[in-house]
Amino acid sequence: MTNTKYDVVGIGNAIVDIIARCDEAFLSNHGMEKGFMQLIDSSQANELYADMGPATEQSGGSVANTCAGIASFGGNCGFIGRVAVDQFGKVFAHDIRAIGVAFDTPASDVGLPTARCLVLVTDDGERTMNTFLGASTELVPGDIDSDLIGSAKVTYLEGYLFDRPEAKAAFHKAAKISRAAGRKVALSLSDAFCVDRHREDFLALVRGGVDILFANETEITSLYEMNNFDDAAGVVRAEAEIAVLTRSEAGSVIISGNDTIEVPAEPVEKVVDATGAGDLYAAGFLYGLTSGKPLETCGRLGALAASEIIGHIGARPEVNLKTFAKSNGLLG
Amino acid sequence: MTNTKYDVVGIGNAIVDIIARCDEAFLSNHGMEKGFMQLIDSSQANELYADMGPATEQSGGSVANTCAGIASFGGNCGFIGRVAVDQFGKVFAHDIRAIGVAFDTPASDVGLPTARCLVLVTDDGERTMNTFLGASTELVPGDIDSDLIGSAKVTYLEGYLFDRPEAKAAFHKAAKISRAAGRKVALSLSDAFCVDRHREDFLALVRGGVDILFANETEITSLYEMNNFDDAAGVVRAEAEIAVLTRSEAGSVIISGNDTIEVPAEPVEKVVDATGAGDLYAAGFLYGLTSGKPLETCGRLGALAASEIIGHIGARPEVNLKTFAKSNGLLG
Numbered sequence: 001m002t003n004t005k006y007d008v009v010g011i012g013n014a015i016v017d018i019i020a021r022c023d024e025a026f027l028s029n030h031g032m033e034k035g036f037m038q039l040i041d042s043s044q045a046n047e048l049y050a051d052m053g054p055a056t057e058q059s060g061g062s063v064a065n066t067c068a069g070i071a072s073f074g075g076n077c078g079f080i081g082r083v084a085v086d087q088f089g090k091v092f093a094h095d096i097r098a099i100g101v102a103f104d105t106p107a108s109d110v111g112l113p114t115a116r117c118l119v120l121v122t123d124d125g126e127r128t129m130n131t132f133l134g135a136s137t138e139l140v141p142g143d144i145d146s147d148l149i150g151s152a153k154v155t156y157l158e159g160y161l162f163d164r165p166e167a168k169a170a171f172h173k174a175a176k177i178s179r180a181a182g183r184k185v186a187l188s189l190s191d192a193f194c195v196d197r198h199r200e201d202f203l204a205l206v207r208g209g210v211d212i213l214f215a216n217e218t219e220i221t222s223l224y225e226m227n228n229f230d231d232a233a234g235v236v237r238a239e240a241e242i243a244v245l246t247r248s249e250a251g252s253v254i255i256s257g258n259d260t261i262e263v264p265a266e267p268v269e270k271v272v273d274a275t276g277a278g279d280l281y282a283a284g285f286l287y288g289l290t291s292g293k294p295l296e297t298c299g300r301l302g303a304l305a306a307s308e309i310i311g312h313i314g315a316r317p318e319v320n321l322k323t324f325a326k327s328n329g330l331l332g
Numbered sequence: 333m334t335n336t337k338y339d340v341v342g343i344g345n346a347i348v349d350i351i352a353r354c355d356e357a358f359l360s361n362h363g364m365e366k367g368f369m370q371l372i373d374s375s376q377a378n379e380l381y382a383d384m385g386p387a388t389e390q391s392g393g394s395v396a397n398t399c400a401g402i403a404s405f406g407g408n409c410g411f412i413g414r415v416a417v418d419q420f421g422k423v424f425a426h427d428i429r430a431i432g433v434a435f436d437t438p439a440s441d442v443g444l445p446t447a448r449c450l451v452l453v454t455d456d457g458e459r460t461m462n463t464f465l466g467a468s469t470e471l472v473p474g475d476i477d478s479d480l481i482g483s484a485k486v487t488y489l490e491g492y493l494f495d496r497p498e499a500k501a502a503f504h505k506a507a508k509i510s511r512a513a514g515r516k517v518a519l520s521l522s523d524a525f526c527v528d529r530h531r532e533d534f535l536a537l538v539r540g541g542v543d544i545l546f547a548n549e550t551e552i553t554s555l556y557e558m559n560n561f562d563d564a565a566g567v568v569r570a571e572a573e574i575a576v577l578t579r580s581e582a583g584s585v586i587i588s589g590n591d592t593i594e595v596p597a598e599p600v601e602k603v604v605d606a607t608g609a610g611d612l613y614a615a616g617f618l619y620g621l622t623s624g625k626p627l628e629t630c631g632r633l634g635a636l637a638a639s640e641i642i643g644h645i646g647a648r649p650e651v652n653l654k655t656f657a658k659s660n661g662l663l664g
Contacts, residue, residue, distance in 0.1 A: 052430060057390070094381060114419075
C-alpha cells in the first residue's frame with residue numbers, strides 16, 4: 001500500500017443550511033415529520049422559506065460536516081461535492097477550506113443554484129430538514145478524483161447521494177477505486193426515509209462493499225425492517241466489518257466481529273440544536289480510527305464532538321475539536 | 333397631523349454579516365482597528381474573506397438591525413435600503429420581512445452585489461467590521477417613499493449613508509419630508525471614523541434637522557472634538573432636542589433640555605459578540621418613545637435589548653423582545 005496523503009476523503013451533498021426556530025404547530029401545518037429530512041423542489045423551497053422566521057446561514061451537508069469535524073480534530077481531509085457559481089457556493093467553499101479541508105470540485109456554472117437546506121429547530125432542540133439539492137445533483141462520476149480517493153485511508157460516502165442516479169454512480173465509482181487501492185469505505189445511512197427509498201442498494205453495499213457503517217437507531221431498524229434495536233444490531237454484526245450505531249442520549253454501540261463496545265453520550269446542559277450530531281459523531285470516530293486509536297476511544301471522540309455541536313445553532317464546530325478533546329483528556 | 337401608520341421608518345445600508353472568530357493577531361496582521369468599521373472594496377473583501385475562518389451569515393446593517401428590534405418589540409416599522417438580485421439579497425429581504433418589518437425597496441438588478449460586512453469577533457466579544465457596500469451604494473433619492481416617511485412617527489437615519497453622495501441626498505430628502513409632515517427625525521452617528529469623515533455635515537444636522545441623536549462615547553467626543561465625555565454631553569444638551577449617549581458597560585445617558593437620565597447597563601453573563609449592541613439599544617429606545625413611554629423606560633428597554641444581542645453571535649434578536657421585556661417587568 002502506498003503512502004496515504006489523506007486520512008479521510010468525503011463525498012456528499014454540498015449544502016448551505018438556512019436555520020430558523022419554529023414551534024411544533026409550524027411543522028404540522030407544513031406537513032413535516034419532526035426530526036427527519038425531506039427533499040423539496042425549488043418552488044417548495046421558496047414557499048417554505050417565505051413562511052419561515054428570520055434565519056441564520058451556515059455551511060452544512062452531512063458528510064461535509066463530518067469532514068469539517070475531522071479537520072478540526074487535526075485530521076487530513078478532502079471533500080468532493082458540487083456547488084454552483086453563486087454566493088452560497090462561495091460560502092460553502094470558503095467554510096470548508098477555512099477549517100482545513102481540501103475542496104477542489106469545480107463549481108457548476110450552468111443550471112441549478114447551490115443546494116440549501118431549510119432547517120427548522122423546535123424548542124426541544126430537534127431539527128427538521130427540507131433540502132433543495134440544486135447543484136448538488138450535478139455531481140457526476142467524472143468529479144471523482146481517483147488519485148484523491150486512492151490516497152485516502154477512508155473514503156466516506158453519504159447515503160443521501162443515492163437520491164440521484166448520477167450521484168449514485170459517482171458513489172459506486174469512488175467505492176471501487178478505494179477498494180482497489182486497499183483502502184476502507186465508510187457509509188452513512190443518512191436518514192430513515194433515505195434507507196426506505198434505497199434499502200436494497202444499501203443492503204447490497206453493507207454485505208459487499210462497505211467496511212464501516214454509520215447508522216442511528218431508526219436507520220438500522222429501517223434497514224433490516226425490524227422493530228427492535230438489538231435484533232437489528234445482531235444482524236448487522238454478521239454483515240459489516242465495523243458498525244457504529246448511535247442512539248442519541250442513550251449513547252452509541254460499536255459492533256465489530258465478536259466485540260460490542262458501548263459508549264455513553266457526553267452529558268450536555270441543553271440541546272440547543274441537534275443538527276449535525278450524527279455527522280460530528282462520525283467525525284470523532286473516523287479521526288480516531290485513522291489515527292490508530294482503539295474503537296472505544298474512537299467512540300468517545302465521536303460522543304465528545306457530538307456534544308459540542310448540539311450545544312449551539314448550526315452543524316459546524318464552534319471550537320477547535322483537537323483542543324476540546326485534549327481538555328477533556330481524550331487526546332494526548 | 334394625520335394618523336401614523338408606522339412607528340418608525342429606518343433608512344440605511346442593507347447588509348448581510350459574515351461573522352467569524354479570530355484572535356488579536358489576526359486584526360493587527362490585517363491592519364484593523366479593533367471595535368471599528370472600515371469600508372473595503374470588492375477585491376479587499378475577497379482577500380480578507382479568503383483569510384478568515386469558517387463563518388456564519390446573518391442579516392445585518394445598523395439601522396436595519398434597529399428596525400428588526402423594534403418589530404420584535406411589537407412596533408410597526410418599515411425599512412428602506414438597497415439589495416441586489418442575488419442570494420444575499422434574498423436573505424436580507426427574507427429576514428427583515430420575517431421579523432415583521434415592511435421592506436419594499438426594489439432589488440437592484442444591475443451592477444454590484446448585495447452589501448456584506450466581514451465581522452471579526454475576538455475572544456473578548458468585541459467586533460471589528462469590514463464593509464463592502466455593494467448594492468447599498470445604489471440607494472438614491474428616488475427610493476425614498478414620501479408616503480411611507482410621512483406616515484411614520486420617527487424617521488431613523490444611518491450616519492453611514494453619508495459615505496455616498498447619492499445616499500446622503502436620499503437621507504436629506506427623507507429628513508425634509510419627515511419634518512414637513514410634522515414628524516421626528518432620528519440620527520445614529522454610526523461610528524467614530526464615520527463622524528470624522530462627515531463632522532461638518534453631522535454638526536449641521538444636529539443643530540438644525542435632527543430631533544433625536546444616538547451616539548456612543550467615542551462618536552460624541554469625536555463629533556465635538558473633545559477628549560471628555562462630560563464636556564461633549566454638555567455641548568450636545570444645547571444643540572439636540574434629545575441626545576441618547578451609550579457607554580457600553582457604563583450604561584447610557586439621556587439628555588433632554590434640563591433633564592439628565594442615567595440608565596445602568598443590563599448585567600450580562602458573558603459578552604459573546606458585541607455586534608449590534610448600539611443598534612438594539614436604539615430599537616428599545618425608539619420603541620419606547622413611539623409607544624409614549626417616559627424617557628427612563630425608553631432607556632431601560634434599550635439596555636435590555638442590547639443585553640440580549642451581546643449574549644449571542646449576530647446582531648438580530650434570538651428571542652421575541654416584547655416577551656423578553658415583559659418577563660423583565662418592563663412592559664405590561
